[in-house]
Amino acid sequence: MDSEYLESTPDVDTAADPIIKQSKPPLDSRIGRDAPFVFGQRYLENEEDVFNHNAWDNVEWGEEQINQAREMIAKQYESPVKDYDKSLFNANPAKYWDIFYKQNKDNFFKDRKWLQIEFPLLYKVTAKDYQEPTTILEVGCGAGNTFYPILNQNGNKNLRLFGSDYSKVAVDLVRSNETFASQHEQGIAHCSVWDLANPEGLLPEGMEPNSADIVIMVFVFSALHPNQWKQAVENLAQILKPGGTILFRDYGRYDLAQVRFKKGRLLEDNFYVRGDGTRVYFFTEEELEQIFCENGPFVKEMIGTDRRLLVNRKKQLKMYRNWLQGVFKA
Template identity: 30%
Template sequence: MAEKAEAEYYSKDFEWEDLRRVVENDPSLRYHLTPFVSSSSCAAPAVEADAWRSFHRRHSAGKFFKERRYLLKEFPELIRISDPVKVLEVGCGNGSTVLPILRAKQNITVYACDCSEEILRKAEEIIATGSAISLVPRFFTFLLDVSVNDFPDWLFCTSCRRNSSPEPANFSSDSRGENLEMSHMSAFLREDQCCIGGVDFVTMIFTLSAIPFKRMPSVIEKCLSVLRPGGLLLFRDYGLYDMTMLRFLSEQRVGFCEYMRSDGTFSYFFSLDTARNLFLAAGFTEVELTYCCITSVNRQTGKSMQRVWVHGKFQKPV
């Protein structure tokens, strides 16, 4: 049963172009395709972050947790390296992405951030109880709204980024500052280190779509800044004409392909061109980019649903 569930995520059940023709020829869906005139009514950062915190509080129960076991098949690069690997999970939620990555190999350490303190505690709880082998020593969380704030210097300080040195530089002064919000700092940062020296992978799994479109370029640039040269950003998010997009009402549109739910949270639906332009403009090179088109069936109603996700891999130039 588990193998079948995993297969649903990386099979290709239909062609995106076929779906596009159906949607674009349906008069009832035409409002999704019309140009959108921007306004100043977009939610303020504090309100937006509060909406996601409220969302996480409502869905903090264990039933909401679905481990993303398919990730290692979609992104095998995570487990191909025998040397120690550092992964930054942006918008970790309850740890559904982190758990299978940590389980995969003992050489992987994951640093995870989210804008909700409650959901970070939930992720820590799930990681602590999610395996017979303790994964806690290789999992570190920190509170951050990446759509508003920069990553802290301890990830990859300015000096080390400039030198692109494989090892973090020594302290020349008290350069760590006051932004070391992560617990267990002594477990991974030596006294003679100013930062962890950057990460090998950044994972953004259904995270970017939750950020207002106008802030996406800066978020992607921030992700590029903490990657080591040659590092990969692994991306999966909602694709254009996904079933969820077609369910939004016209009054929920807040931009082109951008919607706001009744609870105040955002959802954006990416075309391949939009995703490509965003990442290339930030300085990444494209390794892989495609639509993932899945037909899933509602067990209660028997209704088929056409899901569309964008799957991408982008590399920081060496």
């Protein structure tokens, strides 16, 4: 399991896969660095200090870390998922998320308190002094760990917050929250079962075409098979208003969660199945730009990489995390 999931190619062309940029990002990059917050600014200046803290931000990767990750991934190709099992995992992915939420309910993921740091736009449109009609759709709402932090602090009486997930069990968990009923009666909170990549182009229940000001996708797109990306982007384009915004956060290439997969987990290049049957893909910045902008209708406002070095000081272990974050405009 990976950190968001509460844990948490053999020959990679470096030119085609530029995984690391060595310079520190500017403070306005919206990757944990928006003033007045200081989170995301603990830099490892001296390697001798590495075990003085539990985590470091924007850690530069050297050839040693990159080569080690590639070697571990190359071993995964020796024992990929068997073709028969691939068809099982890909045939009905919602089934495995239903099982997941039946077993874990709303106790597994933590509320995403970092939303205000990473996506300040959400808090601008939900502030008491912002009463403009605003529609937000969260795709892949799970048990509500983004949905309810937004809803609970909302001061905008003209907000409409939609949650969607292709797991019925997850949607039922959101709807069972004691806050949901009252907010739903006021026309603010809505939640329904919806498949982001549905081939019919159906929209979430209660939503009209071009009605969303903001779409949130946090660790959601990675659950799709690569052959679903195009349809998913088309569905998103149908939902967003002209000038609307997609707020995106997901797994980056060579993240700890990817390199530590063992045999029998590799479905396709950079695409895996976890032990519970749920799937996950690990992206590069270049892939995201291609998916959403070059092959899709959106304009890149920002794509950035959030790298963290987590440290187990007792065992003297170093664990590299790598997430991607993007803002796209319709």
